[in-house]
Amino acid sequence: MNLPLPVAVGVWVVLGVVLLLLVLVGRRRLVSRTRQSVPAPPAPPADLGELRLGPIDATYVSSTLTGDWLARVGAHSLGDRSTARVSVHDAGVLVERGGAPAVFAPKDALRGVGLAPGMAGKYVGADGLVVVTWEDPAAGDVAAVTLDTGLRTRLATDRSRLVDAVRHLMTSAPAPKDPQ
DSSP: OOOOHHHHHHHHHHHHHHHHHHHHHHHHHHHHHHHTTSOOOOOOOSOOOSEEEEEEEEEEEEEEETTOTTOBOOGGGTTOOEEEEEEEETTEEEEEETTSOOEEEEGGGEEEEEEESEETTEEOOTTOEEEEEEEEOOBTTBOOEEEEEEEEESSHHHHHHHHHHHHHHHHSOOOOOOOO
16 A cells, blocks of 8 residues: 555654653653652752762663662652762762752662662663662651662773772761760
8 A cells, every 4th residue: 555655754743743642641650650659869968078989970770669670760850861970978879960860879878789780771781780779768758768779880890899889888887976
């Protein structure tokens, strides 16, 4: 069946618009669903303390619910892939994302760190992602939830350095307080 060119182009345009609308509706539903179960991440403190590592250039892959690396969190832009600069400070892990709010995992909220081959739509194989597990604290009427945040460092050698720095931060004792 040969359709005239204007009709064929019109059919493809309508099909493209319908597919775009389906993607946008699905994304809106993901954001709505996860906003009810995932609190907004804490803002980075004014004083991050001593810089332990970084900043390291990376790609912020996404954040997912811990244990289910396909359960991407759409709320608070946590599921949006972006360029990032990751740094480890005495106060925690800071992920400064291009075009999106920074993600800050406080030292006390860190639960684990490791390497993985992929998560939520990004598979790189051979332990190519650094996955930081942390607890997003409760906010308002939304309970705390544990998240996995995936980062793909630009340089392969930075992966092990980042994992080591986060592990060291997790095991280090808190700084002694000034007796007054």
